[in-house]
Amino acid sequence: MAYVKRAEWDAHYADGGRFRELGDGERRLLAEHVPAPAGGLALDLGCGLGELARHLAGSGYRVDAVDWSEAALAEARSTGEAGVTYRRLDIERDDLSQLPHPSYDLITIRLGWAFVGDRTRVLNRLRERLRPGGALCVITPVADAVPDDRRDIALDEEEIGLLGAGWAFADRYDADGLAMFVLRGPSPTAPRYAGKGRPSPHALTGAGVVVTDRAGRVLLGWSVRGVWELPGGKNDADEDFAAAAVRELQEETSLTADPAGARVRAILMDSVHGIPRVTAAVRVTAFTGEPVVTEPRLVHRWEWHEVGDLPWLGGPLFTPSAHVLDVMWPGVLPGLPAVHRYPVADG
Incomplete structure (x- = not known):
């Protein structure tokens, strides 16, 4: 009123x-x-x-x-x-x-x-x-x-x-x-929680995963779409970013990691084709296995790269992957597209 x-x-x-x-x-x-x-x-x-x-x-x-x-x-x-x-x-x-x-x-x-x-x-x-x-x-x-x-x-x-x-x-x-x-x-009632009906699709959400080998080199895949990209992908319903990162890492590369050891370092937001895109920058420091191409319909090969070589890959970097890499190694990649970055404190 x-x-x-x-x-x-x-x-x-x-x-x-x-x-x-x-x-x-x-x-x-x-x-x-x-x-x-x-x-x-x-x-x-x-x-x-x-x-x-x-x-x-x-x-x-x-x-x-x-x-x-x-x-x-x-x-x-x-x-x-x-x-x-x-x-x-x-x-x-x-x-x-x-x-x-x-x-x-x-x-x-x-x-x-x-x-x-x-x-x-x-x-x-x-x-x-x-x-x-x-x-x-x-x-x-x-x-x-x-x-x-x-x-x-x-x-x-x-x-x-x-x-x-x-x-x-x-x-x-x-x-x-x-x-x-x-x-x-x-007689105050206990708190209740509810949705507002089925929402219309609005945004893309997912995680990009940074893993490094013993020499500090970072893993990137050469995509069938002609870009270098980190392991990662969309999170499933009710799945947090760390769990999504570890699941995608295993599904795409066969590397296994414990979700408890995955750390979300930042939340990044940009847009693609007018759709908001939210990407969690996730760091995984402990894993087992060797990278294998498990989804050839998506990735041709996985390679370990020197961090200093990231500006000189000979092919484009997938934009969300570039933003995640910049969270881990600020300033290594020049001329990045605009992004909203929300750092996450390590609890």
């Missing part, structure tokens, strides 16, 4: 603006479901001109009524109703420790919840302000009962579901065409 400025609320009330009066159905439901206990203390949020606050006071509550419009509060105070204390407070942006009391038997917000932007955060703070056995009562229009041009004052079913989440009891009542929610028993 759009954040309504305080000056706009002040102008609304100063110009004689009003909201829907408290109805008989609301009064009946309040008396039935949230009667005042002995010494009951209520907090009325967004009290406006104080109609609900005065009703609660008349029902036996001592009431703290807050709003952030001074114009509304000035008119509300003029009634001189006993049992109601008015205070200016923005429940979304001010510290709730400024409230007159630390906790309440009843917290109400009538016709105002749709105007709160950070509802989830505010709701969590209100839970903390309820006394044991207390209730939060939200009275609001609902989206399917208002015209489209009034949607900003109402809650839809998705928003209502979020309002009721995390409570042991979340009861809904019809109050003269408004929805009244009585929420009791704060």
